[in-house]
Amino acid sequence: xxxxxxxxxxxxxxxxxxxxxxxxxxxxxxxxxxxxxxxxxxxxxxxxxxxxxxxxxxxxxxxxxxxxxxxxxxxxxxxxxxxxxxxxxxxxxxxxxxxxxxxxxxxxxxxxxxxxxxxxxxxxxxxxxxxxxxxxxxxxxxxxxxxxxxxxxxxxxxxxxxxxxxxxxxxxxxxxxxxxxxxxxxxxxxxxxxxxxxxxxxxxxxxxxxxxxxxxxxxxxxxxxxxxxxxxxxxxxxxxxxxxxxxxxxxxxxxxxxxxxxxxxxxxxxxxxxxxxxxxxxxxxx
Amino acid sequence: xxxxxxxxxxxxxxxxxxxxxxxxxxxxxxxxxxxxxxxxxxxxxxxxxxxxxxxxxxxxxxxxxxxxxxxxxxxxxxxxxxxxxxxxxxxxxxxxxxxxxxxxxxxxxxxxxxxxxxxxxxxxxxxxxxxxxxxxxxxxxxxxxxxxxxxxxxxxxxxxxxxxxxxxxxxxxxxxxxxxxxxxxxxxxxxxxxxxxxxxxxxxxxxxxxxxxxxxxxxxxxxxxxxxxxxxxxxxxxxxxxxxxxxxxxxxxxxxxxxxxxxxxxxxxxxxxxxxxxxxxxxxxxxxxxxxxxxxxxxxxxxxxxxxxxxxxxxxxxxxxxxxxxxxxxxxxxxxxxxxxxxxxxxxxxxxxxxxxxxxxxxxxxxxxxxxxxxxxxxxxxxxxxxxx
Numbered sequence: 307x308x309x310x311x312x313x314x315x316x317x318x319x320x321x322x323x324x325x326x327x328x329x330x331x332x333x334x335x336x337x338x339x340x341x342x343x344x345x346x347x348x349x350x351x352x353x354x355x356x357x358x359x360x361x362x363x364x365x366x367x368x369x370x371x372x373x374x375x376x377x378x379x380x381x382x383x384x385x386x387x388x389x390x391x392x393x394x395x396x397x398x399x400x401x402x403x404x405x406x407x408x409x410x411x412x413x414x415x416x417x418x419x420x421x422x423x424x425x426x427x428x429x430x431x432x433x434x435x436x437x438x439x440x441x442x443x444x445x446x447x448x449x450x451x452x453x454x455x456x457x458x459x460x461x462x463x464x465x466x467x468x469x470x471x472x473x474x475x476x477x478x479x480x481x482x483x484x485x486x487x488x489x490x491x492x493x494x495x496x497x498x499x500x501x502x503x504x505x506x507x508x509x510x511x512x513x514x515x516x517x518x519x520x521x522x523x524x525x526x527x528x529x530x531x532x533x534x535x536x537x538x539x540x541x542x543x544x545x546x547x548x549x550x551x552x553x554x555x556x557x558x559x560x561x562x563x564x565x566x567x568x569x570x571x572x573x574x575x576x577x578x579x580x581x582x583x584x585x586x587x588x589x590x591x592x
Numbered sequence: 593x594x595x596x597x598x599x600x601x602x603x604x605x606x607x608x609x610x611x612x613x614x615x616x617x618x619x620x621x622x623x624x625x626x627x628x629x630x631x632x633x634x635x636x637x638x639x640x641x642x643x644x645x646x647x648x649x650x651x652x653x654x655x656x657x658x659x660x661x662x663x664x665x666x667x668x669x670x671x672x673x674x675x676x677x678x679x680x681x682x683x684x685x686x687x688x689x690x691x692x693x694x695x696x697x698x699x700x701x702x703x704x705x706x707x708x709x710x711x712x713x714x715x716x717x718x719x720x721x722x723x724x725x726x727x728x729x730x731x732x733x734x735x736x737x738x739x740x741x742x743x744x745x746x747x748x749x750x751x752x753x754x755x756x757x758x759x760x761x762x763x764x765x766x767x768x769x770x771x772x773x774x775x776x777x778x779x780x781x782x783x784x785x786x787x788x789x790x791x792x793x794x795x796x797x798x799x800x801x802x803x804x805x806x807x808x809x810x811x812x813x814x815x816x817x818x819x820x821x822x823x824x825x826x827x828x829x830x831x832x833x834x835x836x837x838x839x840x841x842x843x844x845x846x847x848x849x850x851x852x853x854x855x856x857x858x859x860x861x862x863x864x865x866x867x868x869x870x871x872x873x874x875x876x877x878x879x880x881x882x883x884x885x886x887x888x889x890x891x892x893x894x895x896x897x898x899x900x901x902x903x904x905x906x907x908x909x910x911x912x913x914x915x916x917x918x919x920x921x922x923x924x925x926x927x928x929x930x931x932x933x934x935x936x937x938x939x940x941x942x943x944x945x946x947x948x949x950x951x952x953x954x955x956x957x958x959x960x961x962x963x964x965x966x967x968x969x970x971x972x973x974x975x976x977x978x979x980x981x
Binding site: 309310313317346358411414418420421422423427431432433440441444513514515516519520555556557558559560563564567 | 635790791798804820855
């Protein structure tokens with residue numbers, strides 16, 4: 307029983323790290339980047355290449371995946387995405403969907419289509435006993451990392467100077483620029499961090515989820531569910547939404563395996579009927 | 593078609609007639625190979641195309657005086673696309689046969705098309721029993737899931753398992769596999785505690801595996817399509833099912849040759865039942881594996897690759913038998929009852945059901961020359977699909 311709860315939380319945490327970058331770009335920058343999953347995939351594949359081909363330790367792969375995806379993110383932001391900030395949401399959606407297909411084809415060509423398998427270091431595999439429940443060490447590791455990230459992110463956005471500049475740039479870019487805030491730089495940095503987090507999520511997820519070229523499309527649904535339930539105005543909203551989804555998904559499949567796969571969709575539909583603005587949003591401001 | 597064969601027969605007599613000669617000497621017979629070359633199942637498409645091409649490379653492209661041309665189409669694993677390609681191949685390219693079909697729904701989608709066009713369709717991969725009953729023009733050279741599941745059910749019952757749980761992907765072949773497993777396992781006095789079905793698209797197996805573990809069966813039977821197997825096996829090992837004294841067994845899909853090395857040493861000793869292993873001990877298979885590796889660096893043939901090979905063989909032999917006549921009904925009739933040696937061993941096309949009859953091996957994962965292989969240690973001879981009436 308506890309094992310199931312634990313697995314659910316770990317899965318939810320993973321979803322959160324994967325989706326949080328999208329929440330940042332969507333909620334704070336008001337930009338719909340459906341290709342977010344492609345950044346996660348980049349991180350996942352970097353891990354695969356570093357571990358399986360170059361034999362580098364898994365622990366190094368995590369920061370490397372973050373940096374790698376962040377760099378890709380910043381390059382794309384400077385070259386492509388910035389042209390779309392002023393465009394309508396439909397243009398943004400079409401553009402980023404196009405990017406997904408390009409990313410999928412590129413990865414398919416470079417790495418092959420079969421799912422990649424990552425073998426964890428011995429120190430992260432196996433199980434430990436916590437409160438009488440058997441718990442996978444790797445899932446524990448995921449929970450710890452993701453927990454720390456959440457706290458860090460919430461702190462940066464709510465409490466630091468950078469956070470308030472970011473919020474100011476989002477609310478009214480022109481005024482913020484007039485007050486001497488480097489809006490372009492802040493957006494680029496935020497985009498990079500969002501993409502980097504996706505890359506980190508991809509690397510963390512590589513041993514649990516399977517990494518293959520269809521990853522961005524497969525997980526886009528989960529990201530969108532997280533966002534529609536959690537809202538995009540806070541970090542905590544998507545966080546609790548992810549945990550809820552993770553636990554509901556894993557628990558549902560355990561207790562009622564016949565309909566397990568549908569449970570998250572049922573939850574989403576229910577939430578959207580009763581709280582169309584999302585569970586954790588105070589008002590539908592934007 | 594009849595007109596053409598009359599012309600072909602008359603070519604010796606009419607050699608001087610210049611207006612017919614070029615048309616005849618150039619006559620080609622086209623075979624449409626619909627494979628899944630992009631998307632999650634793409635690995636299967638590559639194996640299939642490699643197997644089919646290798647057969648043509650080693651056996652030449654001239655059969656019964658006709659030049660064989662292979663037209664390859666990518667259906668991306670979507671049934672609508674398969675059907676559209678089948679229609680185009682029949683109507684525009686005027687193929688003599690189509691082949692391929694990596695998943696059951698893809699094969700079922702073309703059933704009405706081939707029946708109407710009287711077009712032989714050689715199934716190289718898809719493994720649900722019912723497919724061959726959907727059109728009299730289907731011929732299968734791959735396998736059926738019940739055919740593969742029954743031997744392992746017998747084996748595990750014989751080796752002391754009293755209870756079992758099955759976990760399969762929730763689609764046609766998965767349902768077939770779990771039902772066939774349950775049927776034979778319970779015939780042998782065992783009991784299947786629960787039949788778990790995981791959604792095809794979701795690689796997070798942990799809740800299902802945890803449930804299987806908590807039910808404490810003697811054996812856990814697994815089936816998922818080959819490309820998903822790696823992720824599943826890692827989670828099986830991670831969850832410590834073998835340490836909980838649960839014997840993990842399955843069809844060979846979970847220890848697919850293409851993926852086995854990537855899964856890692858933790859699957860050593862895993863017992864599965866299947867019709868093909870790259871380590872199968874025969875002269876033909878050794879040659880097949882060597883040539884396959886030479887033509888496709890970095891790839892090892894798996895059961896899908898051998899399906900591509902045998903699909904081409906079935907067509908070649910049928911065309912020889914009809915003496916170059918490409919009439920659909922005649923080709924299918926020529927394939928019925930055909931027996932040949934494949935890299936997998938001896939196989940026959942059942943004249944009644946047009947389904948494959950073949951040996952199914954019980955194998956164990958072992959290390960040979962630094963690579964993991966499924967080493968065959970027992971065999972059930974000439975298994976027919978138990979679901980066909």
